Structure formats: structure tokens, C-alpha cells
Amino acid sequence: MRRRNLSRVLREVAAAGTVSRAGVAARIGLTRAGVAPLVEELLRAGLLVETGRAAGGGRGRPGSGLTASDRGPAGLGAEIGVGHLAVCAVDLRGRVRARVAVAAANRHSAPGPVLRRLSALLAEVTSRMAAEGLRPAGLTVAVPGLVARGSATVVHAPNLGWRQTDLASGLAGTPVPLTVDNEAHLGALAELRLGGGTDGPAPPADFVHVSADAGIGAAVVVDGQLLRGARGFAGELGHVPVYPDGRPCDCGGRGCLEQYAGERAVLRAGGIAPDAAAHAGPGARIALLARRAADGDTTATGALREAGTALGIALAGAVNLLDPRAVVLGGALAGLAPWILPSLERELAVRTAVAPAAARPGGCVVTVSRLGAEGPLLGAAHSALSAVLDDPAGTSTPAHSPQS
């Protein structure tokens, strides 16, 4: 119970920015006397710090305001993309404190060299963190593939060409607990936590999050909880059949969504050569496609219209089955939304009883993630940080603890 209350206090202060002891007590429904020892413990552990001012900007006695520490534990997120590697660190205040990203030809790669390169990026970020008084509390790695529930094993990442790949050994040099998760799942967690922004509406608790890197992934959130599936493999929207007798897919099926709306399919249909914008960094070819579409290039707009149609057909199935409050387009799809949305929404309107909202009040809305391609990486860092927020006492001892 004490552990749970410590967690509630820390989460409340982290969410509030700056807040008084009385404010915390009121928000979590405890007395000031009940909150005081919890706050003291979090202050001693260095997870909270006192400010001279309470929330609202009024001047109180020194120490009347509480804020989460901008030193101490931070969540470390990493992303293994098909075309890039990225690492970032997020502090208890939810701010990104360090970030590196590099282009990387990871398609059909050997895991060893990829993980060695990622380890070097992790070392670079942790060194920057140390200089600012931050220590990693945990590492979550986002991968574009199926991850066995509760394990560090990538069961199958078709675009990387990895099968039954255990990341724990390749990342053994990282001195913090390691979690591996599907990139679309982490993108959805980021959306759930950050999607509403400070000035926008709160993100809905029931949504289907669709993202694209090289493949297409999705995540289903129900009542604020990620639906992981019996084995952890839920969300494989990329292999939902769209045109059952259509193009063969690497998965062994035919007419999968990925063959019509995946990055490779869209770039090819949009006339972007495989070597276009080479070495221009992650996302450069998609950015080039978006520029051409914005310039009115009909090959580009036609390719994106067809991708939207395919996405709309697959999402019509998902909406009929799940009745979500919203469909959120994230990842590379966010930047392409202006040219994808019209045909996508047309299919949804015709093929579902409950969408879109414009056609039928109360129906499912289609929104575009503000996080875009950053979602999975941010979701990974926040996911790593949640161990501290869930159990402040268990993780507040200065690192580096041995890997679990």
C-alpha cells in the first residue's frame, strides 16, 4: 500500500509539473498528514525536489512547491527501424534530455552488428545523461516485429529478417533492465500518454493506432489498456488481407495491406527510386514523396490515394470488429495524412456502420498523431521510465544496478 501511494504521489507531481503538498493530497484523496512522509521519502530518494513557489505562480514559503527531479533516473528508449537506429532519454518530468538517430541499412541484416551499433548509441546517450546527473532506470527497445509477450525475444521481424532473436545477449553491456516491445505497441502507449498534448483534447481511451515504418503495424487500445493478444502478437494490421487474390506477401499470404500501403509499396508506386535521397537520414524518401505530393505530382498523389484506399478497407474491418472511438495515424503515415485521408475516410464511411463521425454523429473519428515517427521511440523511453513511477522505492537507489 505504501509502495502504491509513493507511486501515486510521484506520478501526480510528474504530471502536474509543480504542485504543493496540499495539492497532491487533494488530487490523490489522502490527508496532508498522510502525504507528508511519502513526500519526504521521495525527496530523500532524489525523485522529487522542492521549489520556492507553489503551483499557480504564487509565492509561498520556500519549499512549498514540489516538482519531479530533472536529475536522477530517466527512461532509456531505443528503436531498431528498418532504415534507422535511434536512442533517447526521458527524465521524470517527461522531457527528452538526449537523443541520437542514425540511418542504418537494417533490412535483412545480421542481428549482431546491428546490436553492436545500437550499443554504441546507447553508450553515447548514457554518457550525455551522466554529464547532466541522469542515470538510466531501464531500457525499452522498439522493434518492427513480433515479440513474445514478456520476453526480450523477437519471434519474427520480417523486414529485418530476424527470427527467434534474443536481444538480451546482444545488449548485455547495458547495465539496466531490458524490455523489448513491438514498435506499434509503443507508439500507441506514447499516444495514450502524450497524444493529447497540453492544449488539445485528451486522447480517447479506445483507439486503433496505425503506424508505418517499412512495414505497417497497429495497436489496439481498449479502456486505456493496450490489447497485446494471447501471445503478444496483436496488431498485425499489415497482414490483414485487403485484396485476397492480390500481390504475394513475404509472410506467405496474398494481398496483405503492407503490399499496398507499406513504405516500400508506396515509394515504388510513387516513383521514388530505391537510391533516392540515400544517406539523407531516416525518413528522407518518405519526406521526398510528401514534397512531390505537395507539389501536385500525380504519380505521388495517386500512390498515396491507393494506399489510403487499402488502409481504409483494412481499417473498416478493424472498426467493424472493435468499435473504437478513434483511428490514429502515426509513424510515417502522419506526415502523409493529407493525401491518404480522403480515400481512407471514404472507404470507412461506406464500409462501417459506426464511422466516420462526420457522416454519423458519435461515430469513429480518424485523427493524425502529433508524435508522428517519434511515437515508438518516445513510447519506449516512457515505458522504461514507468518502472520508476510504478515503484519509486524499488528503483531509487543510485545506479548502476546489475541487469535483471
Place this chain on the structure above:
Amino acid sequence: MRRRNLSRVLREVAAAGTVSRAGVAARIGLTRAGVAPLVEELLRAGLLVETGRAAGGGRGRPGSGLTASDRGPAGLGAEIGVGHLAVCAVDLRGRVRARVAVAAANRHSAPGPVLRRLSALLAEVTSRMAAEGLRPAGLTVAVPGLVARGSATVVHAPNLGWRQTDLASGLAGTPVPLTVDNEAHLGALAELRLGGGTDGPAPPADFVHVSADAGIGAAVVVDGQLLRGARGFAGELGHVPVYPDGRPCDCGGRGCLEQYAGERAVLRAGGIAPDAAAHAGPGARIALLARRAADGDTTATGALREAGTALGIALAGAVNLLDPRAVVLGGALAGLAPWILPSLERELAVRTAVAPAAARPGGCVVTVSRLGAEGPLLGAAHSALSAVLDDPAGTSTPAHSPQS
């Protein structure tokens, strides 16, 4: 807390059949002294009765065994099918104590006459119940359409032709609380509660339940909980696009599953005339199709093979998205399974990363419901009974309480 413990004791005894006070105490983790007053209250309320023998068949002192009463409250379930009406009553022991079913031409019907006919069937069943000392504790009505979450309003039942139809007024003569739910949802609840049977394995907690009456409905169960969707409309598998440029559907879409695997589509493709087996009761035409298929009629087997292919394509999408432990075929599909399953499983095997189990150990299995077309009706009666099991003290006063 006391209410919750009363519920736990009643549920435990109902599930066990006959059990001693010590047995109940052990199963729910209370002391015998803690259980005794709860048992006394349930005995006084007439929800439990004492038997001369404890569980296991040994002779104890009189009163040492407890069993749920076969008198007192019972759940009343009703089903409005496109071709039939049915009502049944299930007692606290889970036994069906009364059941009536009649053929009815409900397609594109006016709600008033249908509900008057259903009211007459309800009166017939409650009169039979009264003769056996049973009183209705609640009524749940299964309908083949979308029901607004937590309401008695059928938002849209395309095969009945009903829109925004409030069943509360049409069934106002029923002196018990009324609940209206989608038939596929109730079929899944029945599967969850009864599907494992006494000798079979326990039903999995994560499955997609597919049933067919005139349309095709489905229900998604995750961790033992029905996924209802934001508005209560989840499970519309019948309108998942299978062949996006295919046959037009009543819903306004094209190529929906229902146009290839719904009862009308299958009967037409199977060469069963619309007036075949007229007046032979609910399910007679489907039974005729099954007999012809069993006799090797290639028109019948071909129609069922094509239906299986369409089901397999739609379910491949669902399995990719949800990663369930199993797909359960219920309703009319259960009786047709021998001719549907081969093509259905072939599509699943090719189009999903995780199914079927036969091809990939640990994958999704396809099973056939033992409840068949009875599932929704049984699910409705059990759902109505759950109000008593959840709150024995609140519902144990002899009826008839005014309708809520």
C-alpha cells in the same frame, strides 16, 4: 464486502453442484466461521438449500451439504431471430427449466407485432416457471443487431429492418429488469460460461466467437471479458470486407463477409429454395443444406467451401489484429463446420503468422461450439441470472418487483 462475499458463496455453490460449508470456505479463502453467517443468509433467502449429503457422495450429518435452490429466482432469456422467436428459463443450478421456440417471419418486420408475440411466449414460460416454484429474476433479450451500450435500444438490426427501436415499451408487461444485447455477444458469454462442458477442456479466455443466424455476428473475448467497443457495436464481422469490389451489401458496403458466408448467401449458393422446408421450424433449411452436404451433393459442399474461404479471409484479419487463443464457430456455423472448416483453416494457415495451431505450435486453434444455435438463448438466460449471482441480497426478496 458482505455483498461481495454473499455473491462468492452463492457462485461457488452453484458451480460446485453440492458442496460442504468447509468446502465453500476453502475454495473462497474464508474461515468456516466467516462463511457460516453468509450461508445462513442465503439459506433464509431460499437461494441455497441443504442436502443430506456433502459433495463426494459421503454420508454426513443432515444438512452438511449445500446446493443452489432449484426453486426461487431464475434467469429468463429470449431471442429474436430473423426466422424464429425463443424463450428459456435457467435456474440457479444452471439447468434449463422451460423453453419454447417458434418459427417466425421476422425479416423486415414491424417491431410491435414481433414484441407482442414474444410477450406471449414470455408469459407461457413464466407460467410454467411459476408451476415449478420459480420466479423470473431478470430478462435478457438477444437480437441480431447493434445495441447501444447499456440500453434497451436496438440501434440497427439490418435483417429485421429495425432502427432505433426501444424494446422496453414493447416488453413493458414483463415484470422484471430488462436487458437487451447482441446475439453474438450473448453466444460468446454462453461459450465462456458453458463452452468447456463438464468433460472437455476449459474454454480459453481469449477467443473470437463467430455465429450465424441470418447474418454473421462475432464477439471478441479478451482475458475472459467481452470486448463491447466504445458504443457497444464491436463484433460486426459480417461487414468486414472480404472481396472489396464484390457483391453489394445491405449495409451500403461491398463484398462484406455476410454476402458470402451469411445464411441467405449460403442457402442460395447451396441450391436451397427460399420456400424449402417452410414451416418445418427454425433452422430447417440449414439442416437440409447440411444433410445434402453429408450426402455428397456438390452444390451444397461447394457453397460451404466458398463460405469457409470467405470466413477464413475475414478471420485472418481478426486473428492478425487480435492474436486470440482460439476461434470458436457457433450458431448455425457449428452444424456446418465439417464442410466449412477445411477451406477456412487453409486461409488462416496461409494468411496469419500465428495460426493455426496444427501448422505452428502455440498458434490459434479453430474449435466448434457444443452449444451451436442454442448459444445466444442460453447466454441471455445466464446473463439475466447473473444479477442474482452478483447481488444475492438485492434480489432475494420474492418477486415481482417493478421493472427497473
